Amino acid sequence: MRAVTCHQSQLSVVDLETPVPATGQVLLEVQRCGICGSDLHARVHGDELGAVMVETGYDDFMRSDQHVILGHELYGVVADHGPGTTKKLATGTPVVSLPLLRNGTAVDALGLSAKAPGAYAEYLVTQENLTLKVPNGLAADVAVLTEPMAVGWHAVARGEVRKKDVAVVVGCGPVGLAVITILKSRGVRTIIASDPSPGRRALATRLGATSVVDPTEGSPFATAKDHKHFTTVPDTLGAAMDAIDQMSRLPVGWWHAWRAADKVGATNPKAPVIFECVGNPGMIDSIMAGAPLFSRIVVVGVCMGGDQIRPSMAINKEIDLRFVIGYTPLEFRDTLHALADGTIDPSAMLTGRVGLDGVATAFDALGDPETHAKIVIDPRLDGSQVHAR
Template sequence: MQAAIMEAGRIRVAELADPEPGPGEVLVRTRACGLCASDLHVLHHGEQLVQWSRHAGGPFDMDLSRPVVLGHEYCAEVVDHGPRTERRLRTGTRVTSAPVVIRDGRVGAVGLCNDLPGGFGEYMRLSEDLLLEVPDALDDARAALTEPVSVGMYYVRAARLRHDDVVLVVGCGAIGLAVLAALRREKVRRILVSDFSEERRQLALANGAHSVIDPAAQAPMADGPPSVIFECVGMPGVLDEVMRQAAHGARIMVAGWCLQTDHVFTPVAHTKGLIVQFGGGPAPEDFETAHRALGEGEIEVSSWLGAQIGLSEVADALEAMRDPANPIRTVVDPRQS
């Protein structure tokens, strides 16, 4: 198959053997896959992430001397069934799934393992039990965004919001927008969004934020202290600044994965009695809720989408994600050259 592979710190198009579905697995052809900022981070900091995973049981189970096919936000179609499958979805059915494969009681991350190629390639092998059929009303590109939307669903569910909570979302990338969408779905009465980018602030308003803040001109807490803060940036120093500005008793949900060593001044949290909750990730129920919400039109992500590209354009498109003026999601279709 053709794939945009990560090798020796760069992305290039290469020919790889087609993956073969094992027991309980289905072979699928990728129709659309979103480019995520975490893919860019893996490209430039892969060795550090692999070392961390080996010591702490993280998901980055890669041999960087061998090709890796990234891509964990996808819509695909069923091509073939492996042994011991129920064959409940016929060939040609459009599907999506949480980006994990379960085999022999072990969980592997699609797009983060050498032997589990992701959506930057023509074919993937996925666990049949996790596949969700994509409804006709949902096109390939929007279906591929089920994964980031499920992240927002998880963090909002985990926050256990109260009816009188005022919420601040810090950062308006894909995860910030996904949190915003989940908050709107829960009918939260007051949602503030903070981002340095004018384009991102306007996008937040278009997606239902009640008010937006430019932190270069105004402190995010200046309009009154939010009771719940979702940190959706994931860069060193951001959590520390959020903690310093938060009100006494605030709850902070750390949705932005900082994949570098970070530091916070913990006496601030002690003095203010802050509740700081780190990640985890979407459960199957969150992925299913996101899938249903997208399919039924409860959540609309069309405004997130930019160009649809082919494999040869993946390398440049990943680097372009550094610019917040660019669209939230570029989608690759590996069927294009």
């Protein structure tokens, strides 16, 4: 089979033996594979992230001196079954799969480990019980977005966003666009998107943002006071003193009134839920500095190197900082069915297709946010040209 390998940051098309599914695995013929931002980063920063993963207990993340087949956003059809499989997924069934692979007692990250070759190839193996039939005749170009959309699904869930909350999405690459799409599907009424790219801001609007901001010209938090968000420490201290002044006029101690207000949530300050979807050094600290007090910041973007924040800024603003990765198996399954039901429609973010010979070209093209947002690989396409969707 033909595949694209990453070695010393170089992408090369090679001929390899078609993999053979082991116990509990199925062989898939790849028909689509999304190029993820994680792939772009891992190509040049794999050693850095691999060192971090060792500290978390996973030793087999990809390294620059290995030959690794990337690709964890996949769609294909079942081509063969390994021993010990149930064969509930008949040959020819269109499927997507959670990107994890068992190797003995170990579990490896499919497409991000030399031990679990990914879908930048004509064929790959997946775990049968992690492989899901694509329902309702869902188109390949949409089904392949299950994995990145599940990332957005999980981020929104971790953000605990309510319909009446203000959601701010900083960075409108594929991850930010996925978050916007999920927020819109959940009925969130105010979605502010920030990105310096006019093209990305236009996509954000198409996918559900209610307003967009160019951060080189303004702040996504400029309307904070309009939403009754506290923007300075003196504001919140003054509000507390004003509340005590009013409660002190009651025939009971102000603390009794405050406690009663606490029980019904009346003392909870209004604040936005902010999704950091950039991943550049300094971005988290910049958001903390600009955000209203009591903001909840959900970090979705992956900063591959070191970074610095000022804890005193977060402390004085009482910022809630959350980090997310991936999704749960149930979130992945539910995302697939939401796509198939039309509950979410991220198709606007797909801007191009490319064959295996054009993967390196696609990586370069994704460096220009005005040209492409999401490119998917179709191993059956010839040539190195990126075909516009």
